[in-house]
Amino acid sequence: MKTSSAILGILGAAAAGAFIGVLFAPDKGSETRKKIKDKSKDYGDNLKSKVDGILSTISSNGKDMIEEGKAKFNQVKNDFNSVTDEAKAVKTNY
Template identity: 95%
Template structure:
């Protein structure tokens, strides 16, 4: 998650830099507001895409971990039952 925080920090800094650059541009107020609106939408769409990618990756990895955990649990369960059966067999023989 540290990488995603870094990416979000970089995107936030870039957005702030662009915002400040637009504010100091020698355009009329209406033009400046339009530029800010357009840039904000671009950065918002970009950020949404990044967040969706991160969430998709987390979801995918979580499903893989759950499936692996289930498989290991089933293997341990089988091993336990096998040992239990062997113990019964030994107990029966003695």
């Protein structure tokens, strides 16, 4: 989670820097607005792609963790059943 926060912070700082740079550029107002619009769209698309990648990774890892948890649960359940069966066998022998 810290890595994604750092990435978002860096992207935000880069966007702010680009925005300020465009504002102080010696262009006409309409050109400046067009540049801001274009840069905003580029940064928005870039950010969306990064977030989608992060969410995909989290989703994939979550599915793997669930499957691993199910496998471990089944293993523990089987071990418990084996111990219970052994205990019943020992009890009937005495």
